[in-house]
Structure formats: structure tokens, C-alpha cells
Amino acid sequence: MSSSRLVSWAMLCVWASWVGGLQAIAAESLGAWVPDALTILLLSLTAELDDRDVPKACVVLAFARLAFTVEPAEATLCGFLTLGAFALGVRSVAEASGALVRTLWGGTAVLLFSGWLIFVHAARSDFALELDWTRALPTAASSAVFALCCGPLLRRLPGLSPLWRPRW
């Protein structure tokens, strides 16, 4: 791996850490309406990364998410790897960086990921808790708006361009 790519992966760790930290702090005041910025960052990256780099990005962003959440590591990693696989499928059939696609895909991905984490939490409590999927709806809605407004910005974060796949 070239040194520029190594630096880029390190920069991704730094950016992911700050995005996660800001998201955690915003969650205290915005509650369920805070957009899932880390997941949107993952989807923005998968629109540009080479196929072989997508799993690595999923693992790096899982590291960042686990620094600010008590969700289990298995569930977080499983969710991000699954989203990465779906993202590759989405970009093979549509322009993933387009406004409509990134909005719809962003909202749907966050809804699926949040729903998965809610399900895991309920399962680990032996379903003594009520499965309330609606708790994920505000996050999914705000994440869709965030993807629309900030998706291109996330792809332009300094230091990440050596990771992008070459375009014809």
C-alpha cells in the first residue's frame, strides 16, 4: 500500500472519530432527530471506493462508531458490512452520488441499520422489551436530509482522495 493511501486511511480514522463525536454530542440535544452521520459517511465513501476497499472502510467506521456507542461490536460490524455490500449493489445499478439516490438510499440504509440494532437489543433482552421500530424513523428522516445536503461535502473531506477508485 502506498504511503499516500496509508495517510488517507489514517485521515479517515480521524474524520470518522470527529464525525462520531459530534454526532454523540448532538444526540443529547436533538435526541432521535440527530442524523446518523457516520452511516451516511460510510455510504458516501462506498460511492467512490474501489470494491476491495469497501470492507476496510466498513471496519474502520465500525471502529469509530464503537468509540461512541454501547451497541455490541458484533451487531455494529455486521450492520456496516451488510450496508457496504448493499451499497455496492446500489452503485452497480444507479449513480449513488446523485441527489435522489443518495437521499433515498441514505434514509433507507439508516432505517435498516437502526432497525437491526433495535432488534439485536430486544433479542439480547430475551424480547422482554417492546420492539418499537418507530424509534428509528426520526433518525432515518433526518439522515436522508443530511445525505442530500452534506453527502458531497463528506466525499470532499481533506485527505481522502487517494482512496477513490480511478474514473474513466
Place this chain on the structure above:
Amino acid sequence: MTLTRQKTIWFVCVLCLCVLSLRPEPFVERVLGVFFAPTRVLAALASPLSVFDDEVQAAAPQVEALERRCRTVRDRYREIARPPATLLARGAVAIEAEVEGRAERSRDTLWIRLATAEGVRPGVPVVCGEAYVGRVLALDPERPRRARVELLTGADFRVGAAVESGNRRSDMVCGGLAPRASGADRSLRLAVHHPSDRAISEGEVRVAEPPALVLDDEDARLGDGFLLGDLFPLQAREGEEQRLALRPALDFAAGLFHVCVLVPPERAPSRVPPIEDLFEEDAWLAGDLILQGELSAWRSGRKLSLGSGRGARAGGAILRDARFLGRVERAGATLSDVRLLSDPGFSFPALAAIDGEPCVLGRLVSLGFDEARGRVRFRMQRDAPLSESLPAVLGRASVSATLFTGAGERGVPLGLFVGDTTLATRAGTQVIEVELETPGAGEVFVRRPTAEVAP
């Protein structure tokens, strides 16, 4: 469609992680804890963001006052749990012990932590106040002052007993559970075996071990006179013999926090040390909550800067300013996950101080933070009304109470402050609300594993 090797590995990893997410394996969790150890670096990178935190530290006099309240409640509960001197036969000595939890595979076996193990042998009785609880099964060879206790509710447990009615007496054997009633009253009932006089069907049943025929086990007789429960007749089917059962004197399901082990005077220590102070420095490890916030909006948790390498263990209570904030859920290599009281599904054993008197509530389960009311909601279930534990509340529909932690779980000591609430005095399930502050980043204390706390 051909699958590349990378896609196959990807798919298999996702499948394994999916299964492990739903059915966690402790070994895998430990491995992942080590694998994700570098998350500490990422958390540290975001630590400058804690300037946005608005946590206000309580003043030292307030904290000291709260600590005194906690100690008062704890000492009062311990006083209630001590046996009356009139029941201590032949100069028996009562050694205090805090309940640490139930055995993994048997709810009828308790783990207790003794003030001292000197003089304690398998077979000695265990009591709580006037009530008989069970017997010591074994001392833990690996951890000092820790013992297993078999409860009276155990299927194979038997103890000699007697009930008196006027100048008549019925001897019997008690132990194990009787079938639950099919009606509204679903409380535990103890089984009665071989009563010598079935005509006596009510009264207080107390321990009365017969003189041993073969083995002279005088230890068992130290429990003579302690209360087992109230005798009553079970509804018999036509043609069946009248059966009897006991309403237990204690809430065995959720109410055992503090017990005493009886030892004969010839083996008793010359001085019984007290249970360690609730806020003793050696019992707590200092750590930090990293950032105020949780990425999953439906959860309520924090990351703790202490990992298993520095002594954090799953289940350890989190304390700040004498307040119970939550518990360590998972102790990773460098960071630990903390579940706060407002995390849905979080549960803990609870004690209420009502008009200064402690009353066991059982287990509270968090239903999460109610944003509309600004309070954390808990579900509480009681089989009996509060007036059975505290006669002073008889006639009142609701009472103001202060919640504290109960014992019965490793890592959570008895007596940590939770918050103030209003309780309905009726039996059954109720939802209570507690005003709790959301903890920000900053210093907290984590309960050290009890085996490491010096006696």
C-alpha cells in the same frame, strides 16, 4: 453468478456476526474486545469535543450529605436483617453477609459475601431478621469470604419445623415450593411435608430440627425458632387429602439483600468485622466517561475510559457524587460500555426508603426516558402490597419514596442513591417515574470486583 473469494469471505463473516449478535458468546466478546482496543485512540481524538459538555459537578458538602443518607439507609437495612438476640440459641454468633447474586443455573442458590469466613462451615443456618433463609452449601475455595447458600425454596431442601395451636403441636418438614395458585394470587408458597397433625392448618411455623439420629450436627439446630412462614390449607380436590402450604416470611424471589450466617460460639471469631463501608476508597476505581452522548438515539449509554486491563468488570456499578448512574455492560481491553439507568431494559434490584424505613421493592426495569415528562420510567412488580413490609403505609394509596440500590447482583452494592419518586402501595405491576440527571463526561467511580476488596 460466480462468487469471488472476497465476496464469499464477506458473506460468511456477515452471517457469523449476525448469529453472534443475537446469541453472544463470552469468548468471542472477549476477542472482539481486544480486537477493538484501538477504539480508545479514536475516542481520545474526539475528546476535545467535551468542551460542549454542560455537566455541573455537585458541591462537596452536598455529596457528603448524600453519602450519609446512603450509609444511614444501608445501616438501617442491615439492622433489620440482623437476627433478634432472643433467637440466637446457645450463644450463636451472627456473621453479616451481603447477597451478591444467584447461581447461574439455580435460582435457589445464592452467592453471599461474608464479613468473615471464620467459623463458617457447610450446613450452618442462614437467616434474615427473624426469618429462616437456608443453609450454607459451600465456601468458595478461590475467593475468600464468599459462600454459596441453598435457599429454603430449593426442590431438595428440607428443614424440620413445628407449629403450635393452643396446647397442640404439629411437627412437619418444610422445603421446596408448593404449586402456585391459579387465581389472582401468584405469590410463592413453600411446601409442607408430612405434618403430624393435619387438623392444625394455620399458625406461625418455626424451625424445629429434631435431634439427629445418626450424625450429631448441632450446627443445623442453631436455626431453631426462626420463622418459616404462615401455615394455610391448600384448596383440595374432591377425594384428595388436605394439603398444607406456607406463605413465606420473606420475599425469596426478589427481596434477599442482606443475610446473617449463624455460627456456634466455640468456632465464632473473637471479633466479627463489620461489612466494609459503602464508599471505601479501596472498593472503587476512578475512571472517566468519554463524551456526553450515545450514537443510537433509542439507547442510553456511555463509554468508560477503564478497560478490563485496569480492573473494570462487567456488572460493576458506576458512581458519581454518591449517585448510582448505571453499570458496566461490557469491559473491553481499553474501553468499557456503560449502560445508564435510562437505557431501556436496564434493570437493578431496588430498595425504597419510606419515611426513613427501608423497604425492599424488588427489581426495577427501565422503560427509557420519557421526553414529554422529562423523567425516566421504570416498571416495578410486587406480589404483595407495601403495607405488608411497612405497616405504617396501610391506608395510603401512594407514598413518597427515595430509591436506593439493593444487593443481589455482583458489582452493585446495597445503598447507592438513585432518586426520588412516588410509589403506589398496591400489589401488582406499576410504572414509576424518577427524575434523573443525564451524566456528562468526566470522572466516575467503578465498583471494583469484590474479591479484590480487602476485608
